[in-house]
Each structure stands twice: as structure tokens, then as C-alpha cells.
Amino acid sequence: MKIKSKIKSAIVAALALAVTGSITPGCNGNSGKESSSDSTSSTTSTNGDDKTLLGAGSTFVYPLFSKQFSEYNKLNGLKINYQSIGSGGGILQLTNKTVDFGDSDAPLTEEQAQKMGVPALHIPMCSGAVVISYNLPEVKDTLKLNPEVLADIFLGKITKWNDAKISAINTGVKLPATAIVIAHRSDGSGTTNIFTDYLSKINDEWKTKVGKGTAVNWPQGLGGKGNEGVAGLVKQTPGGIGYIELAYAIQNKMSFAKIQNKSGNYITPDIASTSAASNVQLPADSKIFLGNTDAANGYPISGFTWALIYKEQNYSSRSQERAQNLVKLLSWNIHDGQQYCEGLHYAPLSPAAVSIAEAILKSATFDGKPIL
Amino acid sequence: MNVWKSIKIKRSFRQIKMEKFFKGSLVLIALSILVLVIAFLFTLIVQSLPSIKALGISFLFGKTWDPVANVYGTYPFLLGTLLTSFLALLISIPFSFSIAIFLGEYYPRGWFSEFLKNSIDLIAAVPSVIYGFWGLFVLAPLVRSLELKLGVTPYGIGIFTSALILAIMIIPYAASLGREMIRMVPSSLKEAAYSLGATRFEVIRNVILPYSKSGLFAGVLLSLGRALGETMAVTMVIGNTSIIPKSIFDPGNTMASVIANEFTEAASSLYLSSLIELGLVLFLVTVIINLIGKRIIKRFTAD
Numbered sequence: 216m217k218i219k220s221k222i223k224s225a226i227v228a229a230l231a232l233a234v235t236g237s238i239t240p241g242c243n244g245n246s247g248k249e250s251s252s253d254s255t256s257s258t259t260s261t262n263g264d265d266k267t268l269l270g271a272g273s274t275f276v277y278p279l280f281s282k283q284f285s286e287y288n289k290l291n292g293l294k295i296n297y298q299s300i301g302s303g304g305g306i307l308q309l310t311n312k313t314v315d316f317g318d319s320d321a322p323l324t325e326e327q328a329q330k331m332g333v334p335a336l337h338i339p340m341c342s343g344a345v346v347i348s349y350n351l352p353e354v355k356d357t358l359k360l361n362p363e364v365l366a367d368i369f370l371g372k373i374t375k376w377n378d379a380k381i382s383a384i385n386t387g388v389k390l391p392a393t394a395i396v397i398a399h400r401s402d403g404s405g406t407t408n409i410f411t412d413y414l415s416k417i418n419d420e421w422k423t424k425v426g427k428g429t430a431v432n433w434p435q436g437l438g439g440k441g442n443e444g445v446a447g448l449v450k451q452t453p454g455g456i457g458y459i460e461l462a463y464a465i466q467n468k469m470s471f472a473k474i475q476n477k478s479g480n481y482i483t484p485d486i487a488s489t490s491a492a493s494n495v496q497l498p499a500d501s502k503i504f505l506g507n508t509d510a511a512n513g514y515p516i517s518g519f520t521w522a523l524i525y526k527e528q529n530y531s532s533r534s535q536e537r538a539q540n541l542v543k544l545l546s547w548n549i550h551d552g553q554q555y556c557e558g559l560h561y562a563p564l565s566p567a568a569v570s571i572a573e574a575i576l577k578s579a580t581f582d583g584k585p586i587l
Numbered sequence: 588m589n590v591w592k593s594i595k596i597k598r599s600f601r602q603i604k605m606e607k608f609f610k611g612s613l614v615l616i617a618l619s620i621l622v623l624v625i626a627f628l629f630t631l632i633v634q635s636l637p638s639i640k641a642l643g644i645s646f647l648f649g650k651t652w653d654p655v656a657n658v659y660g661t662y663p664f665l666l667g668t669l670l671t672s673f674l675a676l677l678i679s680i681p682f683s684f685s686i687a688i689f690l691g692e693y694y695p696r697g698w699f700s701e702f703l704k705n706s707i708d709l710i711a712a713v714p715s716v717i718y719g720f721w722g723l724f725v726l727a728p729l730v731r732s733l734e735l736k737l738g739v740t741p742y743g744i745g746i747f748t749s750a751l752i753l754a755i756m757i758i759p760y761a762a763s764l765g766r767e768m769i770r771m772v773p774s775s776l777k778e779a780a781y782s783l784g785a786t787r788f789e790v791i792r793n794v795i796l797p798y799s800k801s802g803l804f805a806g807v808l809l810s811l812g813r814a815l816g817e818t819m820a821v822t823m824v825i826g827n828t829s830i831i832p833k834s835i836f837d838p839g840n841t842m843a844s845v846i847a848n849e850f851t852e853a854a855s856s857l858y859l860s861s862l863i864e865l866g867l868v869l870f871l872v873t874v875i876i877n878l879i880g881k882r883i884i885k886r887f888t889a890d
Contacts, residue, residue, distance in 0.1 A: 301851035326855055396742065400843075401827030403654075403852025418596075425655065429852040432653035437742060437838050438827025440848060447723055451743065 264536040268544065270297040272305020272318030272517050275405055275460065276340060276520045279561050280318070283552040290547075291542055302405055303429070309335070309523055312531050315541050317523040320405025322502035323427070333530075336547055336579060337521040339501050339572050341553070341561045344461040344489040344517040345410045346471035350449050351376060353391050357483070361475040362507075362515075366418035368395060368456065370425075370436035376454060384475075391454075396456030398448035401438030403429040409518040410458045413506035458516075461489065462560035476515040477507055488514040489562035497571045517562070522548070528581045535581050542579050542586045549573065605705040606814040628870065635864035641857055646864060652829040654849070659861040661868055663831045667839035668872070670746055671821060674835065675753035679810060682754075684803065688791060690762075691769025704766070710757040719823030722752040727824060734836055734860035742826060745838040749825040753817060757810035764809065768802030770793055801887045814871055818843040842869045 238420045270280070284295040297318075300308075305317035310331050320575035322337055347365065349358060360368075364380050375382060377390040400407045411427040425431050437452075439445040442463040449455040449469070461484055464471050472483040482488050492505050492513030505517045522545055528538035549564060549572045558562040566571060577587050609807070638646065642659055650843015686707060694700040723744070728753070731743030772795050778792045818841075826838020827848060842865050853859045 303854050305853040306854075394740070401822065401840075402848040403850075405852075428655040429854065430654045430849050432651060432655065432829060437744065438840075438848070440822055440827070443647055448744075451723075451727065452741075542676070559834065 229291065230500065235572045236384035253387065256314075265312045265534055265540060267294040267296060268316070268541055269314040270295060270305075270316045270318065270522075270538070271300050271522070272297075273302045273320050273405060273520050274299040275320055275343060276318055276561075278462075278559050279341060279556060282555045282559060283548055286555065287544060287547055287552070291543075293544060295456065295544065300404075306523065308539050309502060309525075314513070315524070315537070316545070318520060319518045319523055320518060321408050321504075322521065323523070334526040335523050336526050336575050337501050337523060338575050339493075339517035339519040339547065339564055340522050340548060340567070341556050341564060342489055342493050342505065342517050342519050343405055343409075343561060344492075344514050345413075345458050345482045346448050346461050346464045346516075348446065348457055348459050348464055348471045350451075350470075351391065351393070351456040352353075352453065353574075354388060356385075356388050357470070358388070358472040359475070359481050360472045364416055365474065366421050369397060369414060369423060369433075370418075371397075378396065378423045383544055395454045396405045396448075396452045397433075397436030398439055398452070398455055399433050399436050400430075400442075400445055400458075401440050404441075404482045405429065405473060405518070406442070406460055407519070409504070409506060410516060412504045412518075413516045416504075416507045461485075461562075465560050472517055474514060476511075477509060478511040480511060482512070482514045484514045484516075486560065487560045488512060489517045490565050492517045493519065493562075493568045494565035497567055499570050499571070499574070501568070501575060519568070524579065526579060527583070528579055528586060538579075538581045539586055542576060546576050546587060548571070549576070590828060593721060599852065617685075618835050619721075625657075628867075631867040631870060631876070635860050635867050638857055638860035638864045642861070646861070647868070650831060652763040653846070653851070654855075654858050656745060659864075661842065661865055663829050664816060664840050664842045664845050664865065665868065665872070666844070667746065667825065668841040668869070669755060670835070670839070671691065671749045671825070672811060673839060674746070675749035675757060675814045676811055677808065678754035678756050679761065680807065681759045683806070684765060685856070686758070686762040687765025687769055687803065688795070692787075692791060693793060694807075695770055704763075707759050707762055709753065710761075712855075715756065715820040716823075718752050718756055718820040722748060722820060722824040726751060737759070739834065739836045742836070742838055744824045744826045745836055746825065746832055747759050747835045749821045749839075749841075750822055750835070752820050753814045756817065760781065760810040760813055761803070761806035764806030767804045768799035771802075772798045801884050804880070804884055804887060808877065808884070811880070812873060813874060815841055815869070815876070818847045822847055842872075 228404040243331050276299065280295075280297050284297060288294060302319035302321060305314070306319055306323065306327055308314045309317035318340065323331070323335060328335070347360060351358070360381075361384055364373065365495065367380065374395055375392055376395060377392045382388070382390055399550070406427045408427060411421075411425065412429055413433050414425070415422040415427045425434060437448055439448045439457070442459050445457040446459055446463060446469060449457045449459075459469065459471075471484060473483050475481050491510050492515070494513070495509050497503060501519070501521070503519075505519065507515050510515070522543070524541060528541070529535075549569055553563040553569075577585060642649070646659060646661060647665070648662050648744045649658065650662050651658050652663065653659075690700055690704055695705075727743035727748055730743050730748045731741045734741040734743065760862065776794050776798065777790055780794045784791065789796055822844030825840060825844060827840050827844065828841055830838075832839040846862050846865055850862055853862055
């Protein structure tokens with residue numbers, strides 16, 4: 216009897232534990248995040264290792280960051296642990312204060328900024344272009360596309376490659392009567408955000424019907440997961456067209472179109488024309504989508520990726536040394552670190568972008584005093 | 588005498604203690620699984636409350652999934668999940684039952700039988716992403732040439748391709764269980780049938796299949812569960828579009844692949860909550876299908 220009652224009480228205790236355990240994080244959905252921030256902020260401060268910085272965010276910038284951080288480690292002995300979990304995840308981790316910096320391919324939305332509560336700085340790290348890749352084995356010349364045609368294709372209004380609108384801007388190119396098969400990203404992605412932002416800027420119908428975002432309700436086409444998924448669809452489907460990151464398209468030797476920019480020039484996407492796109496009058500907080508740039512020699516579909524840090528660096532009992540290490544690292548990234556961009560097919564910051572980034576970094580404070 | 592008696596009492600007391608302890612721990616472990624499932628359900632419900640409040644029943648029957656406008660309807664994905672899973676089941680059943688009968692009745696022993704059995708079990712052990720790649724690069728072009736012959740839009744990927752991939756992936760579940768069931772048919776029954784002059788086919792049809800049907804159906808149910816939840820392989824070959832498919836050759840999307848695709852970059856809280864509600868719907872669909880299956884099995888065995 217004794218044993219039985221013991222077992223009974225053990226079961227009851229286990230049940231109670233399990234139930235409360237499952238309820239507490241569930242019941243207060245939001246505070247669950249806050250409580251995790253408490254525990255982790257203590258880990259960042261108690262591990263006391265100011266020689267290791269933590270970052271998380273965009274997968275797009277990851278190859279560049281790995282290279283830059285390993286070079287910086289050789290120079291200064293500072294270790295940086297960057298997890299490429301996606302922009303949204305990076306923002307969430309920064310909000311929870313589990314990392315020193317985040318990285319996002321889009322500026323914070325109002326909802327995200329509100330959740331953070333305190334001001335965060337956006338520091339441009341480099342820029343990337345989104346290219347329009349196509350699969351027309353018969354066509355040897357590089358195809359030209361203008362904004363109107365591009366939007367009509369993705370809206371499903373132009374359905375054949377030999378459409379009069381496409382031939383009109385590609386004089387001398389013999390286009391086949393193949394059906395156009397659109398490929399887009401199926402996963403939420405900064406690449407989609409840059410591309411749909413561009414389409415919203417140049418086409419009112421797109422703006423009202425579809426809009427812009429990391430994932431949208433595509434009127435047409437097939438979805439592929441990641442750049443490799445879209446590239447795979449385009450490569451496999453005769454008549455396929457899709458948007459891919461420049462670096463991925465170059466590495467995989469895919470053919471991509473010249474796009475007409477705001478000034479009327481047809482621009483081949485490459486590192487120089489992508490950098491040129493950001494060499495314009497930038498807002499003081501650098502929060503701008505570069506799509507449809509004013510620069511005459513700039514490729515029109517591109518965007519920054521931003522490192523995100525808190526403006527006031529004295530939070531959750533961080534040391535001043537840690538804050539200094541962080542700001543110095545980012546400052547190195549936008550100056551000396553830029554030399555590693557081209558080798559990895561990223562577009563370095565334009566002179567205009569570097570000066571804005573520097574000004575933003577200088578506004579970071581510790582206890583109200585500037586760090587740099 | 589007395590000493591022996593006391594030892595005996597002591598021993599049996601220890602044995603009883605052990606018995607009770609063993610039984611108690613079994614109960615505890617079984618209950619903890621139950622608690623875990625309830626906790627899953629609870630978490631899913633609580634986290635999807637914002638979207639349930641905002642969207643209500645339109646979440647289930649809405650036909651648009653538009654994260655930009657914050658409009659979420661799962662109908663196309665629900666349809667995609669059910670369509671791919673049942674189509675896959677339809678394709679796989681002839682194969683898995685044939686394998687089960689072949690290995691259970693015709694060649695239950697021998698090196699060839701062992702080899703075949705192991706290779707079929709291996710199908711279940713291959714990671715699903717490999718099926719996805721194979722589907723995308725080998726199966727999709729084949730389906731595309733088939734579609735060209737049929738005169739439908741040659742996407743190559745879509746509901747049909749996903750169902751084919753799923754069918755291959757779920758064959759071993761029904762086949763293995765079916766094989767065990769068929770081997771368990773008492774030989775006295777079979778011999779009785781033979782002695783009455785039945786042919787082998789007649790024995791299979793009139794003795795083996797009726798005897799093992801509940802087990803065969805349980806295997807089918809297991810495969811269906813696997814097909815409903817499969818994510819990676821499907822998302823690579825289904826085409827991931829939220830447009831409602833008009834034929835089985837059209838691209839579509841399933842609930843599991845939408846969650847896997849969009850969860851990482853879901854920025855707004857309603858978006859995130861809708862994705863969790865999608866998980867809840869998938870959970871409930873699986874539960875409902877399982878309950879229906881259990882009823883059918885029960886009716887089979889009651890006959």
C-alpha cells in the first residue's frame with residue numbers, strides 16, 4: 216500500500232510538473248520570449264568572454280561574414296560566432312538580446328521596431344543584386360528586359376517568349392514561341408523582398424495586387440526552395456524565368472538579362488553596377504530599398520544587407536569593452552573588410568554608403584557617450 | 588521450519604515490491620507520452636489563438652494565402668495535402684501488398700528473400716531530402732515528357748510527381764507490416780484449404796487475405812500517416828504555389844511544406860500565428876484520419 220501511494224504521488228507530481236511546464240511558456244506567449252532573454256543575457260554577461268561576439272541573421276551575407284570575421288580574427292584575436300538562421304530569426308534574437316548584433320536584408324518593420332522597444336541602428340554591410348535568369352537554349356544573345364515587360368511577365372500577362380512586347384526591345388534576336396514558366400522562391404526570403412519591392416515601385420498593378428514582402432501571394436508560377444531551388448527550376452524548364460542572387464547566378468554560370476534602369480540604360484548586373492546603384496543620396500539612417508535606383512549606371516534590382524545593433528550599448532550589464540569590440544568590428548567591416556566582397560561576388564559599399572554607415576556607427580553610445 | 592518460512596515471506600514480499608515498482612514505472616512512462624501529446628496540442632492551440640481570433644473559420648476555407656495583406660486561407664494546402672497523400676496511397680498499395688504476399692507466402696526464407704526484404708526496408712531509411720533531389724532531377728524530367736505526350740502544361744513538378752515520390756517512400760511501411768501478418772496466418776488453416784483442393788491463389792484470396800486484413804490495413808494507415816506529414820521531399824517537387832490545383836498535373840502545396848518554407852522569415856505576429864494554426868490543422872487532420880482508420884480496423888476484426 217505504501218509503495219502504491221508513493222507511486223501515485225510520484226505520478227501526480229510528474230503530471231503537475233508536465234502540465235505547468237507546458238502551460239507557462241504557452242500561456243503568456245510573449246513573455247516566454249522575455250524570460251528567455253533574461254536567461255541568455257545572463258549568459259552573455261556571465262560568460263565574461265568579451266573576446267567572443269555573437270551574431271545571427273541573414274543567410275545571404277553569411278559567406279562574406281565568415282571570410283571577414285576570420286580575417287579580423289587574425290588581426291585582432293576577436294572571435295565572432297555568426298549563425299545564419301535568416302533575417303527574421305536574427306531580428307528575433309537581437310530583440311531577445313541573445314546576440315550582440317543581428318543582420319537583416321530588410322530594415323526593421325514598425326512592428327519589429329516596436330517589439331525591440333529601444334532604438335536600433337542599421338549599418339549597411341554590402342549590397343547584393345537580384346538577377347533575372349532565363350532558360351532559352353535557342354537564344355545566344357543576352358536578353359534585354361524593361362520594367363514594363365518584367366512586371367507583365369510576372370503578372371502573367373505575357374505568356375509566350377515571342378510576345379511582341381519582348382521582341383520590340385530585343386531587335387535582331389529570334390525568340391521562340393515557348394511558353395514562359397515563372398519560378399519564384401517558395402521560402403520566405405530577402406531576395407523575394409528586394410525583387411517584389413522593385414516590382415511594386417515600377418508597376419502600380421503589382422503594388423496593389425501583390426505588394427512586397429519576404430513571401431507574397433504569387434499570381435503565377437512555381438516555387439523553388441532557396442536560390443538552388445529556383446535555379447534548378449529555371450535550368451530544367453525550357454522557357455523558364457526566375458530571380459536569383461547575383462552571386463549564385465555567376466557561380467553557376469546561368470544566363471541573366473540586362474534590365475533597363477530609371478535613366479533608360481540597359482544594365483548588365485555585375486559587382487560594379489550593383490555598387491553604383493547605392494552611390495546615390497542616401498537617407499541618414501540608411502533605411503532604403505535600393506530598387507529602381509536613380510544612379511544612371513546602377514543596376515535597378517539590388518539591396519543592402521544591414522547589421523543591426525542597439526544604439527545604446529549599455530544593456531543587460533554588458534561591459535564597455537564588449538561594446539567597443541563590436542563597434543570596432545563593424546567599422547572594420549565597412550572599411551578594410553570591403554576588400555573581401557568582390558572575390559565572393561558581393562557588391563562593396565559605394566563611397567556614399569560608406570560615409571553614411573560611418574556616421575551611423577559613430578552615433579552608437581555607451582552610457583550616452585559615443586564609442587568610436 | 589520457522590526460518591524457512593520467514594525467508595519465504597521475505598522473498599515474496601520483495602517480489603511483490605518489485606512487481607509493483609515495475610508496473611508503476613510502466614504506467615508513468617506511458618502517461619508521460621500522453622502528457623506530451625496533450626502538451627503539443629495545447630501549445631499549438633495557445634500559439635494559434637491570435638490567428639483564430641483574427642481569421643476565424645475563414646482560415647479553413649479561405650482560398651488566398653497572402654502574407655502581404657495578412658489574409659490567410661489554408662484551403663489550397665489542405666487540398667494539396669489530402670490529394671498527394673491519398674494519390675500516393677493509391678499508387679503504393681498494389682506494390683506493397685504484392686511485396687507482402689510475395690515475401691510472406693511465396694518466398695518466406697532464403698537469401699533472395701532476405702536480400703529483397705532488406706532492400707525494401709532500406710527504402711524507409713533513405714533521408715527524404717535525397718528523394719527530393721532524385722525527384723527533382725530524375726523523376727521531374729520523366730513526368731515532363733509524359734505531360735508533353737498527354738498535352739498538359741509540362742511543368743514536370745506538381746501534385747502527381749509528389750504523389751509518385753511519396754508512394755515510393757511509403758511502400759516499406761505497409762509491406763513490412765503486411766509481410767509479418769501474412770506469415771502469422773496459421774499453417775493449419777492453409778493446409779486445410781489445400782487439402783480441400785484449393786489452388787495457391789485461392790488460398791491467398793480466401794484464407795490469407797481475410798485472416799490478415801486488419802494488419803494489412805494497419806500498415807496502410809501507417810503509410811498514410813507518413814505521407815501526410817512528409818515535408819522535405821514534397822516541397823522540392825510540388826511546385827509550392829498557393830493557387831488551387833485544377834488537375835493532378837498542376838503544381839500545388841501542402842501544409843507541411845508551407846510551414847517549412849515560410850516559418851524562418853515570418854515577420855509579423857499574425858503571420859507566425861497562422862503558420863502555427865496550419866500546424867494545428869495538420870495535427871487534427873492526422874488525428875481524424877487515424878480515428879477513422881481505427882474504426883475501419885475494428886469493423887474488420889469484428890466480422
